[in-house]
Amino acid sequence: MNVSLRWLASLLGTDLDPIETRDRLLMLGAGVEGMEPLHHDLAGVVIGQVLEVRRHPNADRLSLCEVNAGAEIKHVVCGATNVVAGKKYPFAPVGTTLPGGVTLERRKIRGEVSEGMLCSERELGLGEDGDGILELETAAAPGTRLLDALPLADTRFVLEITPNRPDLLSHEGVARDLGAVLQQPVKLPPIPGAPAGVPRAARAASAGETAGVRVVIEDAVGCPRYTAAVIRGVKVRPSPAWLQDRLRAIGARPINNVVDATNYLLFENGQPLHAFDLAKLRGPAIVVRRAGRGETIVTLDGQSRQLTPETTVIADAERATAIAGVMGGAESEVAVETTDILLECAYFDPARTRLTRRTLGLSTEASYRFERGVDHDATPLRLLRAAELIVAVAGGRVDGVPVDVHPAPIPPTTIFVRDARIAHVLGVEIPRVDVERVLTALGCVVGPKDDRLAVQVPAWRPDLTREIDVIEEIARVVGYDRFPDDLRLFRPGTVPDAPSERLADRLRRVLVGLGLHEAITSSLGPRLDEREPMVLNPLSQEEAYLRADLLPGLVRRVEYNWRQMQRNVRLFEIGHVFHKKECSLPDEEIRVAAVVTGARRPPHWSEPEPPDYDLFDVKALLEAAARVVRPGAALAGEGSELVMRDAAGVVVGRGLEPTADRPAWAARVFGFELSVEMGEAPRLRAAPLPRSPAVERDVALVLPETMAAADVEATLRAGAGRLLERTWPFDEYRGAPLASGARSVAWRLVFREEGRTLREAEVDEALARALKEVEQRHGVRRREA
Amino acid sequence: MSSASADPVAALAALRAEAEARIRSAVGREALQQLKTEYLGRKAGRVTAVLKTLPSLDPEARRVVGQAANDAKAAIERLLEEADAARVALEGGTAGRDLTMPARYAWRGAIHPVTLVIDEICAIFAELGFSRYVGPEAETERNNFTALNFPPEHPALDMHDTFYLGEGKLLRTHTSPLQIRVMETYQPPIRVTMPGMCYRRDAFDASHAPVFSQVEALAVDEGITFVDLKASLSYFARRFFGRETRVRFRPSFFPFTEPSADMEVECRICHGSGCPACKNTGWMEILGSGMVDPNVFVNVGIDPEKYTGWAFGMGPHRMALLRYGIPDIRMLYDADVRLHDQFVDAV
Numbered sequence A: 001m002n003v004s005l006r007w008l009a010s011l012l013g014t015d016l017d018p019i020e021t022r023d024r025l026l027m028l029g030a031g032v033e034g035m036e037p038l039h040h041d042l043a044g045v046v047i048g049q050v051l052e053v054r055r056h057p058n059a060d061r062l063s064l065c066e067v068n069a070g071a072e073i074k075h076v077v078c079g080a081t082n083v084v085a086g087k088k089y090p091f092a093p094v095g096t097t098l099p100g101g102v103t104l105e106r107r108k109i110r111g112e113v114s115e116g117m118l119c120s121e122r123e124l125g126l127g128e129d130g131d132g133i134l135e136l137e138t139a140a141a142p143g144t145r146l147l148d149a150l151p152l153a154d155t156r157f158v159l160e161i162t163p164n165r166p167d168l169l170s171h172e173g174v175a176r177d178l179g180a181v182l183q184q185p186v187k188l189p190p191i192p193g194a195p196a197g198v199p200r201a202a203r204a205a206s207a208g209e210t211a212g213v214r215v216v217i218e219d220a221v222g223c224p225r226y227t228a229a230v231i232r233g234v235k236v237r238p239s240p241a242w243l244q245d246r247l248r249a250i251g252a253r254p255i256n257n258v259v260d261a262t263n264y265l266l267f268e269n270g271q272p273l274h275a276f277d278l279a280k281l282r283g284p285a286i287v288v289r290r291a292g293r294g295e296t297i298v299t300l301d302g303q304s305r306q307l308t309p310e311t312t313v314i315a316d317a318e319r320a321t322a323i324a325g326v327m328g329g330a331e332s333e334v335a336v337e338t339t340d341i342l343l344e345c346a347y348f349d350p351a352r353t354r355l356t357r358r359t360l361g362l363s364t365e366a367s368y369r370f371e372r373g374v375d376h377d378a379t380p381l382r383l384l385r386a387a388e389l390i391v392a393v394a395g396g397r398v399d400g401v402p403v404d405v406h407p408a409p410i411p412p413t414t415i416f417v418r419d420a421r422i423a424h425v426l427g428v429e430i431p432r433v434d435v436e437r438v439l440t441a442l443g444c445v446v447g448p449k450d451d452r453l454a455v456q457v458p459a460w461r462p463d464l465t466r467e468i469d470v471i472e473e474i475a476r477v478v479g480y481d482r483f484p485d486d487l488r489l490f491r492p493g494t495v496p497d498a499p500s501e502r503l504a505d506r507l508r509r510v511l512v513g514l515g516l517h518e519a520i521t522s523s524l525g526p527r528l529d530e531r532e533p534m535v536l537n538p539l540s541q542e543e544a545y546l547r548a549d550l551l552p553g554l555v556r557r558v559e560y561n562w563r564q565m566q567r568n569v570r571l572f573e574i575g576h577v578f579h580k581k582e583c584s585l586p587d588e589e590i591r592v593a594a595v596v597t598g599a600r601r602p603p604h605w606s607e608p609e610p611p612d613y614d615l616f617d618v619k620a621l622l623e624a625a626a627r628v629v630r631p632g633a634a635l636a637g638e639g640s641e642l643v644m645r646d647a648a649g650v651v652v653g654r655g656l657e658p659t660a661d662r663p664a665w666a667a668r669v670f671g672f673e674l675s676v677e678m679g680e681a682p683r684l685r686a687a688p689l690p691r692s693p694a695v696e697r698d699v700a701l702v703l704p705e706t707m708a709a710a711d712v713e714a715t716l717r718a719g720a721g722r723l724l725e726r727t728w729p730f731d732e733y734r735g736a737p738l739a740s741g742a743r744s745v746a747w748r749l750v751f752r753e754e755g756r757t758l759r760e761a762e763v764d765e766a767l768a769r770a771l772k773e774v775e776q777r778h779g780v781r782r783r784e785a
Numbered sequence B: 001m002s003s004a005s006a007d008p009v010a011a012l013a014a015l016r017a018e019a020e021a022r023i024r025s026a027v028g029r030e031a032l033q034q035l036k037t038e039y040l041g042r043k044a045g046r047v048t049a050v051l052k053t054l055p056s057l058d059p060e061a062r063r064v065v066g067q068a069a070n071d072a073k074a075a076i077e078r079l080l081e082e083a084d085a086a087r088v089a090l091e092g093g094t095a096g097r098d099l100t101m102p103a104r105y106a107w108r109g110a111i112h113p114v115t116l117v118i119d120e121i122c123a124i125f126a127e128l129g130f131s132r133y134v135g136p137e138a139e140t141e142r143n144n145f146t147a148l149n150f151p152p153e154h155p156a157l158d159m160h161d162t163f164y165l166g167e168g169k170l171l172r173t174h175t176s177p178l179q180i181r182v183m184e185t186y187q188p189p190i191r192v193t194m195p196g197m198c199y200r201r202d203a204f205d206a207s208h209a210p211v212f213s214q215v216e217a218l219a220v221d222e223g224i225t226f227v228d229l230k231a232s233l234s235y236f237a238r239r240f241f242g243r244e245t246r247v248r249f250r251p252s253f254f255p256f257t258e259p260s261a262d263m264e265v266e267c268r269i270c271h272g273s274g275c276p277a278c279k280n281t282g283w284m285e286i287l288g289s290g291m292v293d294p295n296v297f298v299n300v301g302i303d304p305e306k307y308t309g310w311a312f313g314m315g316p317h318r319m320a321l322l323r324y325g326i327p328d329i330r331m332l333y334d335a336d337v338r339l340h341d342q343f344v345d346a347v
């Protein structure tokens, strides 16, 4: 909300410094999003009184003026037709810089010297009118600075108000908070030209009457209180300058005196008002009721809107003519020819207003305030002030006695506060006198009750309902900066570190150590398959589903890097994936995935073109990750993929070459994905180091391409028996003299028995057994030397 | 020189043999350099001296002695070169190589800047006895809103533009539902930091992302007060931003804390003098916090008369932008290797 410093100052009856006020507001909890000085660029403009007006000898439409600018009489060439001798105007002498940045120079206009300029509203940035110069009705002497003579210089704050504080959506509320700190009470300024003797509204239970208009509340839930006054004989025209200035200072555009008056009060005290053209109300009557099924209304913005029975409307005797608390109807809008108006000042239910606003997708200054809660106690007083202001600026008179339809008055809220509880929450004892001073300044009525303080809360503070709410008010106004910040002893908590966090941390370090960069990608994406849960209100179809796997997102990141001409990309991500589940939250699982493409090692002058990554690199990454998060899982090749299964045979990970949109210069991309099992990793134990010597044998076997080396190796192990310590394939060969479709795989076998030295003969014997097994089971023989 | 005049050729042979023996036993570059000067130096080298006598000899002797002297000189030069090469090989194993050429690296990986920030936050709070607790990103409306004291149809809901999954399910808009989960699972005293990804219906731009991280913290015990909140968060700010960092607390509003406070630190860019980044206030909002609202305690079955607590939530994505001077939040989602390459030393 925009707030004028000058306006606040007038409510507090004191001068306010802009910077100090900004900092006070911030420390009271009002976010100051912006601070803009207004009209300070008019510092050089003074009051000039025109003494004499003559025709310009060389130009018909120009005149020559003698202007009293205080110290001197200035010679001015003026183009305005409305210049009159004896009147006062804003005068910018030579050297003044006007809004927009033009600096006036002494110059000749058609042969006559001009020593300055008489200014229009538009030239000073004060309004739209640029047709003539601005006539000033001021008693200030010629030469007085314009800013000293007129209430123009101001500072506009842009405030961000939290939803719990509807009272701060008005100058009165903001001033009240400031006043609590400054120890300065708020007083509404009198309205210039207000009529005397306007009667206060008379209460009626659920139906009443004012000046021949019946006012009925049928929906007391949507509208607990409705007050109305009839004003006859208004003249719709532009507002007086003071009212226009106030509105411009907060960035609102003046429209006409009736609309401006209601807007002024909206920003003064936060009460949305509505004026109906009485001549357009059938009956004439006001009926506050639910909309009928299929009922429609054309709102002030010219849109036709379909209403539902959930919506509260203001209707006349026949049809809806305003949407309660949100927007008026076009048909009963006040126009230039309007003479009689019905003025509405009501309290609409916050939750229903919000519901209506959301259903219609229509947010207004009024709905914003009703939704947060306006003061339901002050409704008749505010109607009175509104009626006075409208009569003051638009003429006419209040007809009859205004009506206050109020079916069930809401009793004031009283909260009991314990001194001990204040210290219990805030950690500091606040003296009772300070507590009482703070709460009284905020408009509460306080008094002792047993050993507690009874706090009666004003209706403009719907956020205060409990003891803790009052404690917060005390801390807020006392000032958060007044509380100490010394660390104290604490008891250790009962919650252990989450195992998944520990595992993720170790996993992250392993993969970073292997040269991969950690990525964090968006978990929202397009639909890829059936498993993905759908978001009901996505930003776009490209982000309408929760990811079921990590790998596709990482492949998109590889493609992004390719677009940046990066050939070597190594990424991993640890994150959540989601799988749709009927009637409950989606299944959520922590996964790790990685992608690698490009050179296996950084290119170096000793190896300018290292080999590219392949699936066996990914196999190593997958195994390294699995050792951290899936100990005991088994990895096997299935087709062109690596498949990892847990002890129960369930697939927990895969390594593969994902499809990617790959430019010709890029290398193939390989990746893996593995589900992270919650739980502690097994404790590591060191095995004793061998003390007896090992005996090694190498054997090369000729295998058909279709035969898995791992199967042959298993047979070798079984056949060699317990003396075989370990074995692994150390070489593979294809080509002459081998037949096509065959390959040679060479294993190294290491034999050892702890506690003694093996004899060559027993090793040869074990090897022969192993070879025999392999030949019998697989038909595989040693390669001819 | 007297020996040269006696039998210069024999003397040269002896000189050559002596030099060879000494070069072979010399150790180090300096020793070789000295031998080179002693035998071949231009002023006082012993072989040079013989060459200098040549003009005084008769033509035949000049030819024979000259030949022998040049042979000796060439032989000694070769011996010195070989010895130097052997020395280089012995000392560095890079005989003949230029050590200014670049080193041979393996690929180096980097932890994501956001993870670095999360880990640092959690590590600082670990010093104050906080453990780490996590939970699901898809949540119930109850855990995300109702149990956290958001009244239905309350404008506070507008602060959370929510992605809905239907049937009372949604993507958590903050890590605060973890407060509910941890308090329903464990007994006080509770001291936990709770990192995780959150979702809000904000389109991607330079400072907003629909998916982003938060770290929540919660402390619940008997006797915890607003002073403890200020103390713990001020301690964090000074550990994270530096010992001299000025901190201030401003009233704020969250349905699940009361009193609520935003913590601000002196602007990291202008250091308090005012700049566009801090809207000329000299301060930057770092986190939202407050004393746990009694209604939240009631909702999880903890007695609010006995226990009090404080909580905060902050955004590591934003902190990472600030800390590392990254101008656009989208860069934290791009996985551009040119950005992450800069973080390989930040492990």
Ligand SMILES: [Zn+2]
Binding pocket: B267, B268, B269, B270, B271, B272, B273, B274, B275, B276, B277, B278, B279, B280, B282, B283
């Ligand atoms: Zn700054």
